Amino acid sequence: MVFKRMLGAFGVGGPSVDTVLTNPNTRPGLPLQGQINLAGGSHDVHIEHLTVSLVTRIEVEGGDAEYDAMVEFLRVGVGGPLHLAAGQQVSVPFQVLMPWETPVTDLNGQRLHGMTMGLRTEVAVSGAIDKGDLDPVYVYPLPVQERIMEAFGRLGFQFKGADLERGQLYGVPQTLPFYQEIEFFGPPQYHGIAEAELTFVATPHGVEVILEFDKRSGMFGGGSHDAISRYTVGHAEADTVDWVARVDGWVRQAVDRHQAALAAFGGNPYGAPAGYGPPGYPHAGGYPPAYGHGGHYEEHHDRGSGMGGVVAGAVGGAALGFAGGMLIDEVFDGDDESAEADGDDE
Template sequence: MVFKRLLGSLGVGGPTVDTVLDPGAARPGGTLSGRIHLVGGTADHDVEHVALELVARVETEHEGGGPGGEGEGVLTFGRQVVAGAFRLAAGEETSLPFTVALPWETPVTELHGQPLGIVLGVRTELAVAGARDKGDLDPLSVAPLPAQEAVLEALGQLGFGFRSADLEPGRIGGTGQKLPFYQEIELTPPPRYAHQAAEIELTFLAVPDALEVVLEADKRGGPFSDGHDALSRFTVPHEGPAGPQDWSALVDGWIQELVEHRASYGSHAVYGHDSGYGGHDPGYGGHGGHEAGHSGGGTGTGAALAAGAAGIAGGMVAAEVVDEVGDFFEDAAEDEDGEYDGYAAED
């Protein structure tokens, strides 16, 4: 799906831009490549620069949002100038190749080709004679890293089910998080853990040589006690001979640690763990503290986690998720001021 429109801020007869991403899903920490096709308008134009922005739809909590004050905004999490100054003649057609590095914490949007309800995009900015237009916006698909996929596969084999996925603003305390938001994947526990946790929330924070896995349990309360959240952090290498041989056993151990122990934060190392109690750090925006069922929807609007040899199987994705993503980009492409829902694009 590619959106192309007249660059409104440059006036009638201005240049047009069409950005086409190379086929296939990108990966966190990898590169994104493609070409930007420009067509000159009715007059010559001096292009100051062409830039690409990485944008994400992020959950917000503010007045004027949906139920409970929740809404959505678009946040820029990366920007790169891909072409400097040049002259674009009237009617001239030119194509600019580009390669952009993705942050290691880039959220995952799909699993085995099945959308998770996370919306990322690449927005093209063309600056001409002091005017900037951010009119071309293209969906960005990101597949998991091998270690991320292995963790998800293990959870599927252990019987966890997919509930929803969204992007939350803020930072998780005690982690090395870099981006101003984090991805949260909400899972339903299998029967063996259902009496201990109503829900498990999963966040991946990748760095060049390892993957930090943050797990939070919405713990059930007993007849004489209140429920509370428990949080644990674990670190594993991305892949290779140092990687675990039995991911299911490893992840199952993480879950047991999460629901059974209440140790304070300590140092974390590869195959080690940091376990916390409370799960919410007000100074960093926290992890959790919101209701399930955000933009990813419920079990009927996301990919399905299924137990079995295949781990997480590509489940049925409801048509409304696909429509929702398309509507989001169409609405954003029609917005002429380059700002969306209270988030201004960063320069």
């Protein structure tokens, strides 16, 4: 690959940079490796530091409007200071450990529609900073995440899209300032479920699975009443569980639980007494603001956790069998800096 981009912040005759990833396909918890190739320009420069960062696009709610924003969620210094002579070529290797909570962007070689992620390279020379390179990164699910997503597909849920929401989830060991929602259309056999939203929050020991089911008219009563459940599963369970049966049980539990709750409260989801909701959340209705309003939340802890096989195996996985399939989304489509970088390729 030729040197990709002249560092415009340093003027005519300045250095150029190209970041090359050893393998842009990765998983949460795995290292992302590569090297930064620098080529000196027409004069010597002193590079103060080299930094790489993971960036993605999230949805932000502001007042009555929603908008997309680019966010940097991991930043790592990888080199410098160093002297770069005119015409000199230098390669700086680096390794970045992907956070366990890194959202999934790809499955079976296909981009989850709505997801974008890249690695940005920053070069600082004599107080001037140039964000020189932006390279796409493809994050595949951990084995247990992949099995759960496959199970939704095999149960007839149709993939709708995925996005990142700014905020913190109640009672979840979340460290990133956003969380991912993977959305499905509900299949006909689960009467009344219009859509399902799946959220993963992974740790070295396991994965928190948060499920939200949106009603069809009349399913969970009047108003905007959704069913939310949380489960904890271990990495070692990936290949030891019938995930189709497990996920089917989760869905049916949500349906049965909310039908029973509505019956107990005369069909009024807002008539529940204090404590109807997560432990320690005493408000009437018991629904944490991070999840919305008027719903029901229940926590479950499935069988134990473990690290066995958590990062083993090739990136990819079995076919989902989604009725609608998944759509390809361009990496940082419309991002000005990405477009500029691409436009300077030879």
